[in-house]
Amino acid sequence: xxxxxxxxxxxxxxxxxxxxxxxxxxxxxxPKAEVILIRSKTKVTKEYIDSAPNLKLVIRGGVGxxxxxxxxxxxxxxxxxxxxxxxxxxVAELAFTLMIAITNHVAKxxxxxxxxxxxxxxxxxTELYQKTLGIIGMGRIGTELAKRAIxxxxxxxxxxxFVKSSDFAEMKSTMKDVFQVSDYISLxxxxxxxxxxxxxxxxxxxxxDGAYLINTGRGKTIVEEDVVEAxxxxxxxxxxxxxxxxxxxxxxxxxxxxxxxxMPHLGASTNENLLRIGDIIEELIGDYIS
Ligand code: NAD
Numbered sequence: 609x610x611x612x613x614x615x616x617x618x619x620x621x622x623x624x625x626x627x628x629x630x631x632x633x634x635x636x637x638x639p640k641a642e643v644i645l646i647r648s649k650t651k652v653t654k655e656y657i658d659s660a661p662n663l664k665l666v667i668r669g670g671v672g673x674x675x676x677x678x679x680x681x682x683x684x685x686x687x688x689x690x691x692x693x694x695x696x697x698x699v700a701e702l703a704f705t706l707m708i709a710i711t712n713h714v715a716k717x718x719x720x721x722x723x724x725x726x727x728x729x730x731x732x733x734t735e736l737y738q739k740t741l742g743i744i745g746m747g748r749i750g751t752e753l754a755k756r757a758i759x760x761x762x763x764x765x766x767x768x769x770f771v772k773s774s775d776f777a778e779m780k781s782t783m784k785d786v787f788q789v790s791d792y793i794s795l796x797x798x799x800x801x802x803x804x805x806x807x808x809x810x811x812x813x814x815x816x817d818g819a820y821l822i823n824t825g826r827g828k829t830i831v832e833e834d835v836v837e838a839x840x841x842x843x844x845x846x847x848x849x850x851x852x853x854x855x856x857x858x859x860x861x862x863x864x865x866x867x868x869x870x871m872p873h874l875g876a877s878t879n880e881n882l883l884r885i886g887d888i889i890e891e892l893i894g895d896y897i898s
Contacts, residue, residue, distance in 0.1 A: 610640050610662075611893070615647035617669060618882040621889065628893050638663075643893060645669060648855060648873065652676040657684055665896050669885040670876050671695055671749075672826060674799045689892050693748065694884035699875040700752030703794050703824045706848030706869060707736065710820055715869050737761040742790030744783060744806075745825060746771045750796040765789060787814040792822065799826035809834040818845045824875045827852040836865040850875050 609629030613622065622631040629642075638644070638656070643665045646652060652666055654677050666676060668690040681688050709715060711734040720727045741757045743750040746768035754764045754776035766777035767786045773779055780786045783806075787793065793815065797803040807821070807830040815821075821844055823830055832853070838844040846867035852860065855873050862868050876885075 609642045609897075610637060611643045611645065612637055612641035613645045614638075614650040615645070615669070616649075617645065617647070617889075618879075618886045620883075621645075621886045624886060624890050625893065628897060643667070643896070645889060646675070647876075648672065648675055650675065652681065652688075654680045657681060657686065665689070665893070667691070667889050667892055669694075669882075669889060672798060674826065687896070691885045691888040691892075694888055695876040695881050696748040696752045698878040698881040699749045699796075699824050700756060701878075702850060702871070702875045703749070703753050703796070703822050703848075704756045706822045706824070706850070706871070707741075707792055707794070707820065709869055710822075710846040710848050710867070711736065736792075738763070739791040740765060740789055742766065742786035742793045743777060743796060744768075744786065744793065745796035745798075746774055746777060746779065747796060749824070750794070751776055753794055753796070762792075783811070784814045787811065787819075788816065790819060791816065792820045794822040795825040795829055797825040797829050799828055803829045805829070805831050807831065807835065809837065812838045812843060815843060817843060820844070820846050820848070822848045824850040827854075827857075832861050836861050839865050839867055 611625055611629055611631045613633045614635060625631045638660045640662055641660060642662050644663060645667050647669045652675060657680055663686050666681065666686060666688045668676060671690055671692050673690055676688055678688060713731045717731060738761055740763045743754060743764065743766040746766040750766060757764050758776060764777040765780055765786050766774060767780050767783045771779060812834060835847055839847060848869045849862060850871040850873055862870065
């Protein structure tokens with residue numbers, strides 16, 4: 609059995625998987641591979657699947673499966689798994705990091721110090737304490753974020769059409785109800801027909817003036833141009849972003865917008881998460897073989 613590591617994983621993973629067969633990271637061997645391991649970079653399209661006649665199992669290290677043609681894979685009898693549970697803490701910690709970073713001007717203050725400037729009077733920080741966090745998508749990551757926000761003394765409200773109650777947030781019946789009361793909005797959504805372009809000039813009107821927006825879900829759930837307009841008008845005070853229309857982004861309008869903190873899609877990239885992903889992959893391949 610040939611196992612192809614098509615994207616970046618923990619460096620110890622090939623050794624862990626050797627017991628199952630030959631392990632390679634040589635992408636020219638797609639046609640021979642029976643198991644292909646991907647993260648977000650490899651796109652398992654119809655053409656990709658057609659180029660892999662021996663493929664039986666695709667494992668996506670991470671959550672989002674929007675880079676896999678699930679319908680075509682099913683037609684071809686290919687099983688697709690993700691490692692959904694592994695990444696929740698890593699991504700929730702990044703969403704929280706962005707919240708803290710934008711309200712404390714971490715990036716701007718650091719840059720100014722490196723430039724020899726002393727902007728003590730120009731910058732006022734804002735506390736998270738007693739502010740309201742609105743979570744859109746109250747799944748695994750949203751729930752981990754809510755726990756952290758509660759520890760900081762925040763009120764947490766959330767919207768998720770498939771989650772009716774939560775121990776960590778007051779569930780609202782519409783997204784507008786969340787937008788209207790939240791000082792911070794954090795997006796934890798999969799990319800679907802319903803979530804694409806969800807944050808746009810119309811929905812932004814429902815936000816509180818001067819709200820903060822965080823996106824560690826998927827880039828295409830926001831309309832970047834509309835978010836930039838909201839930043840320029842002050843409707844949004846700042847935007848913390850980890851996810852893009854493409855990795856890396858091409859000509860994104862966000863790079864020139866005011867008050868944006870940008871990350872190169874690092875949500876899942878903790879050492880601990882890569883180890884957890886490796887453990888789950890080992891288990892899934894073991895199950896597949898048996
Ligand atoms: P999850 O499936 O546990 O939670 C997603 C939640 O979104 C679900 O509860 C679902 O009911 C809800 N949802 C779906 N459509 C909705 C809608 N229209 N409105 C409101 N809620 C809706 O997934 P998770 O593990 O919490 O991950 C969430 C997303 O985070 C993933 O789909 C992925 O896109 C993204 N992610 C990003 C990174 C990163 O590196 N930044 C890493 C992992 C996951």
